[in-house]
Amino acid sequence: MSTPFAVASLVRRDLTLAVRRRTDVLTTLFFFVIVVSLFPLGVGPDLDRLRTMGPGVVWVAALLASMLSLGRMFAADHADGTLEQMLVAPYPLALLVLGKVAGHWLTTGLPLVLMAPFLGLQYGLAAGALKVLVVTLLLGTPCLSLIGAIGAALTLGVRGGGALLALLVLPLYVPVLIFGAGAVESHVSGLGAQGHLSLLAAFLVLAVAFTPWATASALRIALD
Amino acid sequence: MTRMLEAVGLACVRGDRRLFEEISFTLGDGELIHVTGPNGAGKTTLLRLLCGLTRPEDGEVRWDGTPVRELGDDYRRRIAYLGHLNAIKDDLTCRENLRYGAALGGTAADEGRLDAALDGMGLSGLDGVPVQVLSQGQKRRTALCRLLVSDRPLWVLDEPFTALDKGAVATIRDAIAAHVADGGMAVLTTHQEVGLDVARTKTLGLGG
Numbered sequence: 001m002s003t004p005f006a007v008a009s010l011v012r013r014d015l016t017l018a019v020r021r022r023t024d025v026l027t028t029l030f031f032f033v034i035v036v037s038l039f040p041l042g043v044g045p046d047l048d049r050l051r052t053m054g055p056g057v058v059w060v061a062a063l064l065a066s067m068l069s070l071g072r073m074f075a076a077d078h079a080d081g082t083l084e085q086m087l088v089a090p091y092p093l094a095l096l097v098l099g100k101v102a103g104h105w106l107t108t109g110l111p112l113v114l115m116a117p118f119l120g121l122q123y124g125l126a127a128g129a130l131k132v133l134v135v136t137l138l139l140g141t142p143c144l145s146l147i148g149a150i151g152a153a154l155t156l157g158v159r160g161g162g163a164l165l166a167l168l169v170l171p172l173y174v175p176v177l178i179f180g181a182g183a184v185e186s187h188v189s190g191l192g193a194q195g196h197l198s199l200l201a202a203f204l205v206l207a208v209a210f211t212p213w214a215t216a217s218a219l220r221i222a223l224d
Numbered sequence: 225m226t227r228m229l230e231a232v233g234l235a236c237v238r239g240d241r242r243l244f245e246e247i248s249f250t251l252g253d254g255e256l257i258h259v260t261g262p263n264g265a266g267k268t269t270l271l272r273l274l275c276g277l278t279r280p281e282d283g284e285v286r287w288d289g290t291p292v293r294e295l296g297d298d299y300r301r302r303i304a305y306l307g308h309l310n311a312i313k314d315d316l317t318c319r320e321n322l323r324y325g326a327a328l329g330g331t332a333a334d335e336g337r338l339d340a341a342l343d344g345m346g347l348s349g350l351d352g353v354p355v356q357v358l359s360q361g362q363k364r365r366t367a368l369c370r371l372l373v374s375d376r377p378l379w380v381l382d383e384p385f386t387a388l389d390k391g392a393v394a395t396i397r398d399a400i401a402a403h404v405a406d407g408g409m410a411v412l413t414t415h416q417e418v419g420l421d422v423a424r425t426k427t428l429g430l431g432g
Contacts, residue, residue, distance in 0.1 A: 009327035013313070020315040020354075081309025088275050090301035090330045224278050 003091050007099035010086075014103030024072060029111045032065035036119045047124045054123030055133055055184035062112050062137060063144060063173050069108040070148040070169065071155075071162055073100060074219065078156055087223060094212035097153075097219070101145050101212070109141030125184075132187045132197075139200040140180040146207040147172045153218035176203060227302075227377060228252050229274070229409060233283035236269050243269055244430050245282065251411065253377075255424045256404050259413045265431030267413040268308065271382050274411060275305045301330060304376035306384060310367035314356040318347050318366045321355060325370045333373065341372040345395060360387040368396055379403060381412040397421070 018025050039057045040050055077083040077100075086096050116137050117130045125133065151169035155161035183196030228250060235245035243266035251257055259267045272278040274285055276292060276299070285292045292299040312321040319338060326333040342348045345365040355363055364387050371379055379400065385393050393416070401421050404410055 006327055006330065009324055013316075013324040016320070017313060017315050076313075079309075080313065081307055081311035082313070084277060084305065084307050084309065085311045085325065085328055087277055088300055088303060088305045089328050090297040092297070096328075 003095055006089065006091050007095055007102075010096060010099035011103045011106070014100065015106060018103075018107040024069070025107050025111065028065050028069045028108045029115060031068055032061050032112050033115060033119065035061040035064065037122065040122050050123040051125060051188070052185075054120060054125050055129070055136075055188075056181040057123070058116055058119055058133060059136075059140075059177055059181040062116070062141060063170075063177060065112060066108060066141060066144040066148060067166060067169060067173075069104070070152045070165060073104050073145075073149060073152040074156055075152075078222070083219065083223060087220065093216040093219065097149060097212045097215045098208070101142075101149050101215075104149070105142050105145040109137075109145055113137045113141060126188075129184055129188050132193045133184050135197060136180040136183045136193075136200060139197065139204050140176045143176045143200075143204050143207045144173060146204075146211040147176075149215040150211055150218060153215045153222060156219070156222040176200070179203065226253055227409070228286075228288055229378060229411075230286040230289070231274070231283070232286065234270070234273060234280050234285070235282035236266055236273060236278070237281045238266075238269065247283070247428070247430075249426065249428055251378075251409050251426070253407045253409065254404055255426065256400070256410045256412070256420065256422045257426045257428055258420070259411065259428045259430060261430035267430055268382055270430065271305075271380050271411060271413065272307075275303055275380055276300065277305075302376055303378045303380055304329070304371045304374040305380045306367055306371060307382050310363050311370075312355055312363060312366050315354055317352060317354060318342060318350055318358075318369070321366055322369055322373060326373055329370070329374055329376075331373065331375050337373045338369075341369040344372070344399070345369050345392070361389055361392060364388055365392055368399070372399060377408050379408065379410040379412070381410065383413055383415070385414050385416050 036058055043049060074083060077086070087093060089096065113134060117134055120130045120133055148169050151165045154168060155165045158164060179196045179200045183193040183200065186196060187193040230250045232248055234247040236243045247270065249257060259270060261267050269278060273280050287295055287299050287302065311325065319342065322338055323333040339348070345368065347362065347365055347369065350358065355366060368384060384396055388396065397420055400410055404422050
């Protein structure tokens with residue numbers, strides 16, 4: 001039995017669980033929709049102003065929504081003992097972690113990406129800008145899940161871990177936020193988003209390569 | 225080929241407390257070790273240590289003479305661990321839990337064997353029901369089914385008989401005895417007098 005099979009089975013299990021327990025997925029999505037929708041109500045219907053702040057608002061909301069769901073990434077597996085089984089499984093823990101992160105992204109990150117263009121319309125973003133927004137989220141939300149996994153693993157079993165998790169993870173999200181929202185802005189201003197998107201992609205590659213190892217170490221410590 | 229699990233001078237410290245030290249034993253094919261001791265003596269910690277979940281303060285665990293830290297996945301491919309927690313998901317059915325558990329453990333879930341294991345544990349009528357609605361004992365039995373289909377030589381069992389009724393205790397007891405008689409190995413803790421019918425049983429007393 002090969003490692004990819006075990007990882008794929010882990011992802012499939014998490015997707016099955018998400019389907020059986022839809023509220024977890026839906027709360028994150030609704031949180032995202034509501035936060036993004038509050039801003040036009042708060043700052044008024046001035047389209048120019050909305051257009052400039054749109055990408056930033058969508059990105060900050062995506063970041064907060066992703067963080068909201070981080071606590072659940074390992075908590076259930078920790079509580080029911082599945083995490084112990086992952087540690088004694090004959091596969092590299094970092095790859096199993098990658099499977100868990102993939103499951104997390106598919107159930108929380110991807111729905112945000114799919115929802116974003118509709119929310120962008122509220123801010124009067126043009127079709128081109130919406131397309132860039134979706135691409136940045138597609139590259140950026142996996143980064144959020146990957147980086148967040150380290151924080152989720154470090155705060156596993158810690159009382160009041162939620163606030164600590166935010167303190168640990170939010171500063172690490174800053175580069176993703178800057179390049180994500182920046183890409184849309186530079187596209188709108190006619191500079192082209194190529195540079196920002198390349199940096200985001202590079203960031204994603206680095207995160208895929210390194211964060212699973214850090215998360216795996218943190219999980220080992222949490223269960224020791 | 226004979227196999228051998230060996231503990232050499234294991235010591236464990238939890239916080240400021242020295243749980244145990246200088247624990248040494250060997251476990252070969254067809255042998256069982258019953259770890260005994262009062263609450264807090266470090267039985268669970270010792271089992272976790274054997275699985276590599278906890279690091280020993282001193283000493284090491286060896287498999288066929290090689291430290292398990294060096295063997296890594298090769299060693300983990302030989303153990304089946306059942307902790308206090310059942311490692312089953314409430315929202316999945318028994319069968320789904322076993323399938324995913326087997327995949328994580330590295331064995332393809334053979335449906336025929338799953339049927340046999342579920343049947344043997346008296347769970348065959350509960351297909352299609354999420355584990356959530358089952359009793360504690362039935363959940364424990366589901367977790368034990370995972371061992372039956374795991375094909376691992378070494379079973380590490382932490383209180384396998386908790387929450388089980390008499391019939392299930394007998395089933396598990398026989399399953400462990402059959403596993404050991406078949407040339408397997410087992411390390412277990414239990415407070416219950418279950419009368420395991422295993423020829424080569426060693427007792428390892430901790431603390432107290």
